[in-house]
Amino acid sequence: MSAPAPVDPAPVDPAPVDEARQEEHRAERQAPSALLRTGLQRYAIVIVFAALIAGFGIDMPSLFLTIGNLSNILGSQAVLFILVMAVLLPTVVGDFVDLSLGSSLGLSAMTLAVLNVQHGTPVLVACLAGIGAAVVVGLVNVFFVVYFDNDPFIVTLGTMTIVQGVIYIVSGNNSVGIVSTNLSNWIFTNEFLSMPLEFYYGLAIFLVVWYVLSFTPTGQKALVIGQSREVARLSGVRVNRQRAWAYIVGAAIAGVAGIAYAGTNGTVDPTAGSALILPAYAAVFLGATAIKPGRINPLGALIAVYFLATGTVGLELLGAQSYYQQIFYGAALVASVTIPKVTREKFFKRRRTA
Amino acid sequence: MPVTDSGTPGDSDQSVSLQKPPASADPPAVEVRGISKDFGSNRALDNVDLRIGHGEVLGLLGQNGSGKSTLVKVLAGVYDPEPGGRLFVGGEEVALPLAPGQASQIGLSFVYQNLALAPGLSVLENLTLGQRIAGGAWEPINWIAEHRSGAAVLDRYDVKLDLDRRTGELAPVDQARLAIVRAAEDLRRYRTRSGYKHSVLVLDEPTVFLPEEEVDRLFDLIRTVVAEGAAVLFISHDLAAVRAITDRVVVLRDGRIVGEEVTAEIHEEALVDLIVGAPARAAGTAAAETAPVEDQQAVGLTLAAMESAGDGKAAGENVLVEHLTDERLHDLSFEIGAGEILGVAGLIGSGAEELPYLLFGAHPAGFGTLRLGAETLDVAGLSPQRSVRERIALVPADRAVQGLSQSLTLWENIVMLVESEHYRRGIFRRGELVTLAREAISRFLIRPPRSHNVMSTFSGGNQQKALLAKWLLARPRLLLLHEPTQGVDVGARRDIYRFVKSAAALHHMAVLWVTTEFGELAEVCDRVIVITQGRHTATLAGEELTEEAISAAALRQTREDS
Numbered sequence: 064m065s066a067p068a069p070v071d072p073a074p075v076d077p078a079p080v081d082e083a084r085q086e087e088h089r090a091e092r093q094a095p096s097a098l099l100r101t102g103l104q105r106y107a108i109v110i111v112f113a114a115l116i117a118g119f120g121i122d123m124p125s126l127f128l129t130i131g132n133l134s135n136i137l138g139s140q141a142v143l144f145i146l147v148m149a150v151l152l153p154t155v156v157g158d159f160v161d162l163s164l165g166s167s168l169g170l171s172a173m174t175l176a177v178l179n180v181q182h183g184t185p186v187l188v189a190c191l192a193g194i195g196a197a198v199v200v201g202l203v204n205v206f207f208v209v210y211f212d213n214d215p216f217i218v219t220l221g222t223m224t225i226v227q228g229v230i231y232i233v234s235g236n237n238s239v240g241i242v243s244t245n246l247s248n249w250i251f252t253n254e255f256l257s258m259p260l261e262f263y264y265g266l267a268i269f270l271v272v273w274y275v276l277s278f279t280p281t282g283q284k285a286l287v288i289g290q291s292r293e294v295a296r297l298s299g300v301r302v303n304r305q306r307a308w309a310y311i312v313g314a315a316i317a318g319v320a321g322i323a324y325a326g327t328n329g330t331v332d333p334t335a336g337s338a339l340i341l342p343a344y345a346a347v348f349l350g351a352t353a354i355k356p357g358r359i360n361p362l363g364a365l366i367a368v369y370f371l372a373t374g375t376v377g378l379e380l381l382g383a384q385s386y387y388q389q390i391f392y393g394a395a396l397v398a399s400v401t402i403p404k405v406t407r408e409k410f411f412k413r414r415r416t417a
Numbered sequence: 418m419p420v421t422d423s424g425t426p427g428d429s430d431q432s433v434s435l436q437k438p439p440a441s442a443d444p445p446a447v448e449v450r451g452i453s454k455d456f457g458s459n460r461a462l463d464n465v466d467l468r469i470g471h472g473e474v475l476g477l478l479g480q481n482g483s484g485k486s487t488l489v490k491v492l493a494g495v496y497d498p499e500p501g502g503r504l505f506v507g508g509e510e511v512a513l514p515l516a517p518g519q520a521s522q523i524g525l526s527f528v529y530q531n532l533a534l535a536p537g538l539s540v541l542e543n544l545t546l547g548q549r550i551a552g553g554a555w556e557p558i559n560w561i562a563e564h565r566s567g568a569a570v571l572d573r574y575d576v577k578l579d580l581d582r583r584t585g586e587l588a589p590v591d592q593a594r595l596a597i598v599r600a601a602e603d604l605r606r607y608r609t610r611s612g613y614k615h616s617v618l619v620l621d622e623p624t625v626f627l628p629e630e631e632v633d634r635l636f637d638l639i640r641t642v643v644a645e646g647a648a649v650l651f652i653s654h655d656l657a658a659v660r661a662i663t664d665r666v667v668v669l670r671d672g673r674i675v676g677e678e679v680t681a682e683i684h685e686e687a688l689v690d691l692i693v694g695a696p697a698r699a700a701g702t703a704a705a706e707t708a709p710v711e712d713q714q715a716v717g718l719t720l721a722a723m724e725s726a727g728d729g730k731a732a733g734e735n736v737l738v739e740h741l742t743d744e745r746l747h748d749l750s751f752e753i754g755a756g757e758i759l760g761v762a763g764l765i766g767s768g769a770e771e772l773p774y775l776l777f778g779a780h781p782a783g784f785g786t787l788r789l790g791a792e793t794l795d796v797a798g799l800s801p802q803r804s805v806r807e808r809i810a811l812v813p814a815d816r817a818v819q820g821l822s823q824s825l826t827l828w829e830n831i832v833m834l835v836e837s838e839h840y841r842r843g844i845f846r847r848g849e850l851v852t853l854a855r856e857a858i859s860r861f862l863i864r865p866p867r868s869h870n871v872m873s874t875f876s877g878g879n880q881q882k883a884l885l886a887k888w889l890l891a892r893p894r895l896l897l898l899h900e901p902t903q904g905v906d907v908g909a910r911r912d913i914y915r916f917v918k919s920a921a922a923l924h925h926m927a928v929l930w931v932t933t934e935f936g937e938l939a940e941v942c943d944r945v946i947v948i949t950q951g952r953h954t955a956t957l958a959g960e961e962l963t964e965e966a967i968s969a970a971a972l973r974q975t976r977e978d979s
Contacts, residue, residue, distance in 0.1 A: 278558045280549040287546065291535035297495070298533060298550055299517045357537055357583075 107402065108353040108363070112370045119377040126380050134257045140372040141261040142168075142323045143339055143346070147364050148268045149316035150343045152309040155276065155359045157289035158215040161310065163204060164317045165340030166226035167197040169333070171321025173230050176239040176331040179246075186243045193325075194318035200226055201314025205307045223340075230333050240330025250326025261323045268316060273361040285309065289359065345392045346371060349399035371395055443471040444508025446615040446648040447492075447525070452502035454487050454672075461487040462498070463672040469617055474639065474649040476659040476680065478692050479669035483906075485652055488669070489621055493527055494519050507615035521551060524607050524616040526600040528623060530904065532592055536585025540595060541567045543584050547603045574598045574638060590631055593623060597635070601642045608646065616647040622904065623651075624658045636662050656685055657936070668692055692907050733925020734790030736895050738776070741785035741796060745771055747951040749785070753895070756925040758918065760942030762935055762967045768951040770814075773897035773931050777804045777811040789894055805834065810893035812884055814900035820884045821872050828854035828868035830883055834891040857886040862912050878909025885913060889920055896920070896928045902937060914941050935967040947971050 103110075119127045126132065146168055153161040171193035178184035178192055200222060207218045244252075250261045276282035287295040288302050296302050317336075325331050349371070350363030375388045445468045454462040462484045469475045479485045490496040492504075494515030504511045506523045520527065527533075534543045544567050549558075567580050576594050584592060597620070604616040620639075624632050639649055639662055653659050659666060660680055668676040668691040676691040733755030741749040745768035753759045763769025774780040776787060778799030785796035789807065804811070813819040821830050832839075832850045839846040839853075851868060858866050861882045863875070872880065881901065888896065896917070902910045918941065921928050930942055938945050939962055947955040947970040955970040 278560075279555050280552055280558065281554045283542065283546070283549045283558070284554075286542075287535050287538065290537035294533045294535045296517070297493075297529065298546060299494075299519075299521065300550055 104352075104356055105354055108349065108366055108370060112366065112373065115370070115373055115377065119373070119380070123380055127377065130257050132376070132380075134254070134259070136369065136372050136376050137262050138251075138259040139376075140368055141259065141265045142320055142327060143342060143372075144262075144265040144365070144368050145268060145320035145323055146317060146336075146339050146343045147346045147368050148265070148272050148361070149313045149320060150340075150347050151272060151359060151361055151364055152285075152313035152316070153215070153306075154347055155289050156285050156306050156309045157292055158208065158306060158309065160216045160219060160344070161204065161313060162216070162219040162340060163200055163223040163226060164219075164313060164343070165336040165338075166223045166230070167200045167314050167317040168321040168324060168336035168339065169230050169331075170200060170226050170233075170336075171197040171318040172325040172331045172335050173234050173239065173321075173333065175246075175322060175325050176242055177233055179243050180239050180241065186246050190246070190322050193321055194315055197314045197318030197321060198311060201311040204314070205310045208310070209303050209307050227333075227337065230335075234331075234333050236333060238330050238332040240328075242325045242329055242331070246322075246326045247329055250323055259327075261327065264319070264323065268319070269361055269365055276361060281305075286358070341396075342371065342392045345396040345399065349395050352399050352402050367395075367399075443614065445469055445505070446471050446473075446507065447617050447650075448505040449488075449492075450503045450505075452488065452491060452504075453499040454484075454491060454496055455499060461672050462491070465669070465672070465674055467667060467674070469648045469650055470664075471615060472643055472646060472648055473665065474643060474651055474663045476663035476666035477650060477652040477669065478656075478659065478666055478688065479906075483669040483692075484672040485669055486621065487672075489527070489529075489619060489650075489652065491515075492520060492525060492619065493517070507613050521547060521603060521607070524604065524611070524613060525619060526604045526607075526616070527619045528593075528596045528600045528621065530622040532596040534584050534592055534596055536583070538584055539581050540578050540584055540587070541580040543595060544570065544580075544599050544602075547599060548606070570598065570602050574601065574641070594631075594635075594638075597623065597638055601638070601647075604642070604647050605645065614646055617650055618642055618647050619650040619652070621652045622655075624653060624655045632658060656688060659688075660685065689907055734894055734927070735788075736927040736929075737786075737788035739786040739788070741772075741775065741782065743771065743775060743780075743783040743785075745951045746775075746948075749948070749951070749953055751946055751953060753927040753929060755927055756921050757944065758921050758928040758930055758942045760938035760945035760967075761929060761931040761948060762933075762938055762945055762971050763931075763948035764933065764971055767948045767971070769931055769948040770899065772948075773811055773813070773899040773929060776895070776929070777801060777809055777897055779811060779813070805891070808892060808894045809897065810888040810891060810895065811897045812881075812888060812899065812901055814903055816877075816881055816884050821880055821887075823873040824871065826869050826871055827858065827863070827875065827883060830872050831857050831887050831890065833887055853890075857890065858883075861886045861916060876906070876909075878905040878912075881905050882909060882912060882916070885916055889916070892924070893926060896926055898928065898930045898932075900932050900934075901930070902932070902934065910937075917941070935971070936964040938962075938967055939964045 146164065149164050149168075150161065153159075174196045175189045175193035178189040179186055184192070204215075204219055204222055207213055207222075208215045250264075251259050253260050255263060276285065284295065284300050285305055287298070288300060288305055292302060321336065324335055328335075346367040347359060347364050350361075350365070350367035351357065351359045353363040353366055354360055355363065371392060374391050378387050378391065379385065447467075447469045449465065449467045452462055452465045452467075453460065465484070465488060467475075467477075467488070477485055477488070487496060491498045491502075492515070494517045497514035502513055504513050504515075506525075511523055515523075535546070538546075541564060545563055564580060571578055571580075574594075576591075576598055578587065578591055578595060584595070587595070597618075600618055604618055608614065608616050618639075623635060636658075639651075643649060649662075651659065651663055663680045666676075666678050666680050666683070666688065667674060668678075668688070670692065676688075678688075735755055736753040737750075738752070739750045749768075749772075751759070761769050761772055771780060775782045775785075775796060776799070778796075778801055782796045782799070787794045787796050787799070789809075792807070794803075794807065801811075817823060822833075828851050831854045835853075836845075836850065839849050854868050855866075857863075858868055863879050863882050863886070872883070875883065885901075898917070901917075902913055905913065914937075917928060917930075920926055930938065932938060942962070944956065944958040945962060945967055946953055947957070947967065949971060957966055957970065
């Protein structure tokens with residue numbers, strides 16, 4: 064049995080303990096090239112966005128690069144944008160899918176429509192009723208998901224279906240319209256700087272959500288709950304309470320989205336909202352790869368929504384039929400979870416010890 | 418002041434008369450009386466009295482299942498104790514049960530084994546997490562100011578970390594230091610804010626992740642904390658650490674306090690006696706010295722059971738590793754004789770901790786050859802599936818996640834590797850497997866011996882024994898162990914040493930034992946190689962195989978050149 068001779072230590076770098084540690088920490092603070100890569104990862108979507116705009120712009124400058132088009136892109140997505148803010152909340156706290164938010168949007172819109180059109184209820188009251196209806200759905204979710212500790216996916220799949228059924232009943236399976244023009248004015252018809260007002264409502268909601276999540280302890284707590292629920296619990300965070308609030312506030316915002324929907328379209332059909340839930344999640348998850356990679360964040364979601372919108376509007380202008388949108392959204396969703404894996408393998412050669 | 422009655426037999430003289438050092442007339446920082454906790458019919462804590470003096474470092478010792486972590490969780494407000502217990506903080510009574518998070522408001526700060534750090538958050542966010550939670554829900558956060566004060570805090574404790582780094586990317590060592598700095602800071606703020614003098618830092622197994630040179634820095638950190646007036650509750654299996662840093666120790670066994678000693682006045686052996694319970698230990702030592710019949714049977718049985726379905730492969734082959742190179746290792750070559758237990762000693766970061774995973778194919782390797790007897794394998798081409806076929810076994814450090822399935826039952830875990838051998842003629846012989854598992858459970862002393870209990874209900878030590886049983890049932894030629902007794906209590910630790918030694922001896926199995934517990938290497942291994950900065954720098958055997966010699970050799974690279 065040969066015992067390998069000890070290797071002569073001389074060739075090894077003779078850094079003493081303290082210097083060795085300093086070296087280590089210098090290396091840990093990322094090298095310029097690594098910073099570049101981090102930057103790329105963070106802003107990849109912005110870069111692709113810019114490329115997309117450039118691409119469409121070069122191809123159809125007269126159609127694409129106009130104020131009208133910009134207004135179209137930003138304005139037409141306002142309802143989706145507000146729904147995205149709604150979806151963001153339960154996702155941030157780690158209850159990854161609240162599928163019922165799309166139906167809550169629909170319920171809010173239909174409630175508003177039915178009350179306003181069929182019962183002559185004043186618009187403002189009808190709006191509040193709509194939001195209230197959405198909040199009720201949120202409360203139901205809280206009861207079954209948080210209180211009984213069930214899987215959010217399964218429960219909200221159930222409530223989504225139930226609410227959809229309620230919408231059919233309430234509407235008699237008919238489209239209901241036309242909602243008071245007062246509402247439409249306040250939401251869609253009136254414009255500020257060529258943008259429909261609903262865009263600004265969405266922006267306002269975004270700013271509040273962004274502020275709360277980034278600059279308040281409540282937001283930090285929500286973040287920890289979503290990232291490491293057990294750590295949050297051990298640290299004394301009232302996890303279930305925060306989760307409950309996320310569902311409720313999310314539902315309320317979905318209710319607002321429903322109001323916006325009614326104002327935008329004038330007529331509310333029973334399937335309102337159901338087609339929006341998937342794009343909303345696509346935007347949220349795609350947004351999680353940007354700005355603050357690995358984290359659900361509102362700014363990333365904002366960019367993602369308008370990135371996706373630009374894409375679909377551009378495709379429309381090119382003459383592609385609207386179902387290409389489906390493909391685009393679905394592809395974005397898949398890309399959103401794959402991109403981090405690719406960039407990690409490719410650019411980061413970090414070895415993790417077991 | 419009433420003398421604390423620990424309510425336990427056998428130690429009346431020694432513990433009861435312990436008064437605080439005369440200089441201090443302060444009330445104890447924390448005192449509990451009569452704390453009990455039941456989980457169903459299981460009495461996890463039985464009328465525990467404990468006192469932590471002002472500015473004292475108290476060690477809390479006990480096997481897994483002794484009630485240590487239950488006691489900590491009661492203090493943390495995670496568990497509610499049975500009615501009748503009382504808690505005094507700084508001399509004033511606090512109503513039990515505590516609400517979660519309330520502990521930080523009364524001057525208790527905790528650092529758990531799992532560190533309670535959110536890996537997805539940045540260092541700064543984790544550092545300020547406690548403040549965030551304790552403060553108002555809507556106070557605006559000024560991140561720039563936070564950054565500055567965060568840097569100042571790290572400076573104060575002489576810890577260098579990048580505040581914006583994702584915590585999950587830090588080395589385990591740095592994560593541990595971050596957790597401790599955070600806790601110490603929370604205490605400092607508590608004292609400043611409340612004007613109280615008392616505060617207690619509870620450290621649950623802090624040295625587990627730390628190599629020896631870092632342990633000293635940890636102790637410096639602890640001494641700084643104590644100097645500012647905090648007390649420390651130091652919970653650990655690491656007897657050397659406990660003896661180095663604590664003033665007093667308290668031993669829990671089966672939910673009761675069985676000993677309360679001044680650290681300097683008690684020998685390590687006596688401590689082990691208290692922890693394990695003297696009669697068990699006596700049997701242990703005798704057994705270790707004379708290659709116990711029981712163990713022979715234990716291993717023999719598991720092997721024999723397999724021999725019936727055996728493949729007639731010759732027992733025992735030499736293992737030769739040649740030119741192993743990857744990110745951290747440079748041209749490493751060594752040999753393990755059949756039946757030999759080769760220890761690998763290296764500080765965290767030396768590359769030693771990569772070895773078991775490289776040889777198993779769990780981590781991709783750059784380059785190297787592994788020779789098992791007559792076969793030559795390219796290390797770069799290894800994968801876990803291949804290694805299992807080649808009868809190489811890996812017991813990873815992260816046993817709960819990488820070694821065992823927490824949601825399957827004990828017997829399902831144990832027979833996992835040999836199931837296919839009991840599937841004959843289209844019928845799955847479940848009964849045979851359960852019987853096999855039951856034998857293994859009893860021979861490997863897994864407690865409680867319930868084959869159908871879910872894995873997650875077993876303590877660390879018993880899970881490790883189950884993991885070992887699982888691998889040994891597969892008749893490996895080469896057994897790779899990484900930190901096999903991390904988080905394992907003293908009793909189970911000794912069992913594991915005996916099982917591996919017996920298996921190696923009986924079956925001529927080559928064993929590679931990689932750990933930062935150098936004393937363990939000295940006790941168990943036949944030979945130890947030392948790895949420093951990826952290179953093989955020393956070999957120790959025979960008389961020179963002592964803990965001190967190993968530590969010295971592992972440190973030598975850095976020390977010689979400073």
